[in-house]
Amino acid sequence: MSINRRALFRTAGLVAGAAGAGALLDACSAATPSPDPARDAGPAVPRQGGTLRAVFTGGGASESLDPFGSGSPADFVRGDVVFDSLFTLIDGEAASALGDEVEVGPGAASFMLKLREGVKWHDGSPFTAHDVVYSFQFMSSPKRAFPSQLSGYFDFGKIQIRDPLTLVVPTRRPVGDPALFLAALPGKMVKNGATFTGATAIGTGAYQVVEFEAGRGSRLERFDGHWAGKAPADELVLLSLVDSQARVNAVVTGQADYAGDIPFTTGKAGVPGNDFEVRTAGAKNRTAYGWVLNTTIKPFDDPRARKAVRLTIARQQLVDSVLLGYGAPGNDLLCAGAKYFMPRAPLARDVGQARKLVKESGADAAEIVIRTAEWEVGYNASTRLLAEQLKEIGLKVRADVVSPPEFFEPDAVAAANGVAFSSGAIPLAVMYGRLGASPPLALKDNEFAAAFGTAIGNEDKAERAKAWDDVQEIMFDRGNTVVWGQADVLSLARKTVAGIVVRDQPKYPYLGKAGLA
Structure with a gap:
């Protein structure tokens, strides 16, 4: 967790969320004690099609489609499927995404970054080195309330573009594994010239934005041209709720299929019905x-x-x-x-x-x-x-x-x-x-x-x-x-939810491979 406020969960709407939780609880039947949380529960592979509805901690009016503009789990989850990073974390290691290869220069004073070929933005235009330069400058601009911490390691003002898919990035201090920093901080890529002044956003991710309302939720549609292949679900509906019990109740009452980061008390008490399971992200x-x-x-x-x-x-x-x-x-x-x-x-x-x-x-x-x-x-x-x-x-x-x-x-x-x-x-x-x-x-x-x-x-x-x-x-x-x-990080899911992936933090998992069985 960074002390940077953008990386901290916002709390706007807390009172409204708590009030809503009480109303939903009154409507629910008594819970039955839950067995120990399940690890790797549910079907391994989701089917193609359908709509997956998930609810996460929201940030109220502060939520934004700008992947560097807000910091609630709801923002992070949405941003991960709309925008891709150059590299992602898989089991703690940097794995190639939009970045194809990194070659560290002498003394770790720079690195050459080669981009993946054939990547398209949601509008069909090609992803190039110019987008990368703009993204680095966008995320690290001193005009931002909280510039990216990547700018403390890499000198984005001196990047050299070798060709449309190759850049050389100087470092401010020796960095032996730059891909790890690009994966973990992370460096989301935005389209050259993007401003995020409206309710739409263009990314290269597995899903594209159809509807968005800060503090309430968003509806995302699968992007069939994604470089990693088609995502399972036709649509993702991401709901935003601050109160943890309200998120649990959203699943129990059928408003959502999955709730991230639920209370330990829910793990102990269980939930009504046999269609749900409390899951753990594991040790x-x-x-x-x-x-x-x-x-x-x-x-x-x-x-x-x-x-x-x-x-x-x-x-x-x-x-x-x-x-x-x-x-x-x-x-x-x-x-x-x-x-x-x-x-x-x-x-x-x-x-x-x-x-x-x-x-x-x-x-x-x-x-x-x-x-x-x-x-x-x-x-x-x-x-x-x-x-x-x-x-x-x-x-x-x-x-x-x-x-x-x-x-x-x-x-x-x-x-x-x-x-x-x-x-x-x-x-x-x-x-x-x-x-x-x-x-x-x-x-x-x-x-x-x-x-x-x-x-x-x-x-x-x-x-x-x-x-x-x-x-x-x-x-x-x-x-x-x-x-x-x-x-332990606990979640609540319908038993048919499959394909939830932890890349960075389990409180905001990657849903680009998730769906219903």
């Missing part, structure tokens, strides 16, 4: 829950104070009470399930050693403020439990509970001693790059910075893997990420 696609400690101010500028927090947390208690058992204890490292992730056992709870470290570091001298909001279900509850647990070692901790819209206000984050945080299994290069770009979330450690630079800049795969081990060893030893749990 490799869990969401890390925890906090990032601010190393720019006391007391967490001292590694002893940071370790005291990690030694005190009752991790299993948090998994059982906040996640209702849907998950596993975390080991303080982010990106579990991603390539290069270091699987280590969490620190054992040791209150006596933690008290000693608190005294040595002087961390008991002042009040500690941990900023939180219900951005993810469980942020506030886990932060309040953390404050209670840390009293055992003599720390005075206050949970600063704010509303989601103000959660990542920069000055407030900088003033807090820590902030609640969560992240999926995204590539380590992207996650640590994002944290490092914000001083209150970065680890101030020269050895860590050197290891990270080697990890992203080295062209040799073996040396890159060794550097990522070094990065995580340092983070495990004296880092500022406190990951108490790895939460």
Whole structure:
């Protein structure tokens, strides 16, 4: 998860969504207890034809067809099927999409990008290098509220076009695997000259926009000329709802076939009827829950104070009470399930050693403020439990509970001693790059910075893997990420829904291969 607000779920329409949920609940019959969530459930292959209706967390009036203009799951899901990226993530690796090949130049100071042949926009015009240059400039323009983070690694102002399908892109710092950054951030391609001022959009994706209304939903029609072949469903109807229970009820009452990111309480209670199943994205696609400690101010500028927090947390208690058992204890490292992730056992709870470290570091001298909001279900509850647990070692901790819209206000984050945080299994290069770009979330450690630079800049795969081990060893030893749990990501689907694919984050899966059996 980026601290960039565009990458955070918007909360407009929250009250209306909650009210709607209550009305729907009254109309439903009593739920029956659900079995454990199913992994890879439903038919493996959807049939051709029909309409798939799916509902995701929406962003209200802030939703946009601009793939870089808004940040709700509903926006991401729609954007993934309307617009293609140069590369996509498959099992943590960069896979070719509109980009066919990357050749890294000497010293990783540039790369040659070759594009896939025969790609067409929805209007039938060819996809070329000029579209790529425009897309890079469009996403990274300083006029945008939140320019693409790709511009921190690549110098888009100095791109050279060799021919209609070949470009040379200079880097701002050595990047040994540029395709991974293009896949994970990601770099959606838009048509040369696109402005997104109306209710239509032209992409190269598996579906094209027919209708769109911000905060309510969109209707998409299959694009038969897609370079990867025809999608299964004739149409996708994507509904936008903020309240999680309202999304569940949309499936139960027949308004939708699939709901992403449902509450843990629904997993426990089940839903009425035999036509549904609660699904899990699996252990490799869990969401890390925890906090990032601010190393720019006391007391967490001292590694002893940071370790005291990690030694005190009752991790299993948090998994059982906040996640209702849907998950596993975390080991303080982010990106579990991603390539290069270091699987280590969490620190054992040791209150006596933690008290000693608190005294040595002087961390008991002042009040500690941990900023939180219900951005993810469980942020506030886990932060309040953390404050209670840390009293055992003599720390005075206050949970600063704010509303989601103000959660990542920069000055407030900088003033807090820590902030609640969560992240999926995204590539380590992207996650640590994002944290490092914000001083209150970065680890101030020269050895860590050197290891990270080697990890992203080295062209040799073996040396890159060794550097990522070094990065995580340092983070495990004296880092500022406190990951108490790895939460399952649950969804609700009719049993006939098939072909749901996780590319980046399971909370907004790829529906270009999905449909009904």
